[in-house]
Amino acid sequence: MLSAAGHQVVITARYAYGFGESGVNCLAQQTPRAPYRRQPALWARACRRLTLKALALTRQTGGKTALLLNLASLCHPSRTAFWQRNRPARIYAIDAVVCWPEHRYGQAPDVFTRHRYCWVVWSPDHHGAPSFGWLSAGDFRSG
Template structure:
């Protein structure tokens, strides 16, 4: 069975206020995930164990996962009234759950790639899975193809 690849924030990227260079981007890359995206993932994948949503925002992904019966740990760098705010996933050393599912901020300077790297580090520790929700353009970058082939 083919597994969809879903990606989120970057490990080495700096977190900053709204970017003046890219004024059309939402502050702190806050773009809530439509519930249909998470339901589509769950229609083709299942996860054993609890799930960490490290960029939970307003809980869009977490709420769908919880409704599907999963135990979810929800954190975010910014407190948006859902989950635990003030948690920098990119600096986290200890996984908070076996699996990670998120829609990372894409940002600039490799923010999405850093999220993927950190999530894979945690998954190696827990034996869990990583699902990152990314736009198609993220998958097309020639530097990423070998990485996705090594770790689908």
């Protein structure tokens, strides 16, 4: 959507998931590559480091960062201070997305199908509480 609107967007992933540029270690990036940065779902233990790195890179361009996160990452006691210091502009809850590379590992384990995700968007000019919305994954699937 952002690309179609004429914005330069970088989509990176550590592993090949069928979209974006794979093989990219966000933590090793030293310079921003576009004003908008989007990362697919992040593993919990790396989430904070990757989020801070993505925010630092896009701060250099005045751009935005959008991360696909497990919804539970918003509500963990060990992350409250992080969210209070790094308030996003928007959060979009998604009803049905399974973040599992079936082309690599086969069908997702049942536990993964129960996870719920959200897009979290940071904007350098945002102050105050984030807005919250809902997305239906079915609206974005083709075929």
